[in-house]
Amino acid sequence: MPKHFRSLQEFTKKELLGLIDRAIELKKEKQAGRIHQQLMGKTIGLIFEKPSTRTRVSFEAAMYGLGGRVIFLSGRDTQLARSEPLKDMSRVMSRYVDGMVVRTFGQEVVEELAAFATVPVINALTDLHHPCQVLSDIMTVIEKKGPIEALHIAWVGDGNNMANSWIQAAGIIGFDLTLACPKGYEPDAEILAASRKMASKKIQLITDPAQAVTGADVVNVDVWASMGQEDEQEERLRIFSDYQLGRELLAKAPAECIVLHCLPAHRGEEITDEVLESAQCVAFDQAENKMHIHKAILERLIV
Ligand code: CP
Ligand code: NVA
Numbered sequence: 001m002p003k004h005f006r007s008l009q010e011f012t013k014k015e016l017l018g019l020i021d022r023a024i025e026l027k028k029e030k031q032a033g034r035i036h037q038q039l040m041g042k043t044i045g046l047i048f049e050k051p052s053t054r055t056r057v058s059f060e061a062a063m064y065g066l067g068g069r070v071i072f073l074s075g076r077d078t079q080l081a082r083s084e085p086l087k088d089m090s091r092v093m094s095r096y097v098d099g100m101v102v103r104t105f106g107q108e109v110v111e112e113l114a115a116f117a118t119v120p121v122i123n124a125l126t127d128l129h130h131p132c133q134v135l136s137d138i139m140t141v142i143e144k145k146g147p148i149e150a151l152h153i154a155w156v157g158d159g160n161n162m163a164n165s166w167i168q169a170a171g172i173i174g175f176d177l178t179l180a181c182p183k184g185y186e187p188d189a190e191i192l193a194a195s196r197k198m199a200s201k202k203i204q205l206i207t208d209p210a211q212a213v214t215g216a217d218v219v220n221v222d223v224w225a226s227m228g229q230e231d232e233q234e235e236r237l238r239i240f241s242d243y244q245l246g247r248e249l250l251a252k253a254p255a256e257c258i259v260l261h262c263l264p265a266h267r268g269e270e271i272t273d274e275v276l277e278s279a280q281c282v283a284f285d286q287a288e289n290k291m292h293i294h295k296a297i298l299e300r301l302i303v
Pocket of ligand 2: 161222
């Protein structure tokens with residue numbers, strides 16, 4: 001059975017922090033000009049059914065940076081768009097490539113591909129999870145603020161895929177996480193319950209964004225309408241209007257707190273241009289770290 005990366009849940013705290021340590025090391029080595037070749041002769045397939053800038057390019061750059069190759073497949077150009085069964089696609093792809101990186105809608109697509117694959121399947125975002133992103137975000141937090149176990153992380157906005165992966169991370173690693181989400185837009189109830197059960201620190205779900213950011217070391221925001229929810233955009237703009245991270249809300253957090261946004265950002269919606277462009281916001285470091293964390297993941301799973 002190959003080792004997959006369907007969600008953070010399939011890794012231990014030691015493994016997740018080990019991937020981050022390795023990514024930090026790979027980042028330093030790249031900065032020092034070291035050439036890596038550990039994935040020479042290996043090829044991964046990227047199957048993307050939703051748009052992507054960062055995740056696609058950082059996975060491709062990571063694979064090339066380790067001496068490997070990539071084949072990019074847009075979902076609509078494959079036979080998946082014509083209803084070829086996932087179990088067939090998975091077994092066929094497994095004969096050609098050494099790993100699959102998948103961005104899609106339902107988590108069940110990743111699960112089914114993994115169930116039939118003889119090579120690792122990596123989740124590059126589903127409606128339920130965005131695990132590789134949250135791992136690079138935690139790497140960024142550790143670089144900026146030190147061990148995450150001592151920190152208080154706030155999530156403000158939609159209880160979406162990113163929120164779910166943050167909850168899983170809080171359960172596995174053990175750090176304080178407070179999520180402020182409007183009623184009806186809470187994160188996945190099962191993920192929350194399971195993560196709370198294993199958590200050594202508090203995972204709180206509230207509705208008040210000011211309360212969430214008070215005392216926070218890190219404030220985390222994301223779009224109000226995720227990919228696939230475009231037709232809810234107008235309604236969400238109304239419902240989330242009190243959840244915008246602007247100067248006023250951020251002033252309720254300690255001055256040394258950092259702001260995370262996985263990007264792409266909708267300036268003037270979940271975050272103001274002023275906060276996104278401020279020195280407190282580390283969104284572009286997060287984006288860079290995606291490449292380093294993807295190298296660590298690929299090295300661990302593909303070699
Ligand atoms: N953060 C992120 O996943 O960005 P992309 O949608 O551009 O890949
Ligand atoms: N929650 C967002 C994240 C984008 C990287 C979405 O799913 O569209």
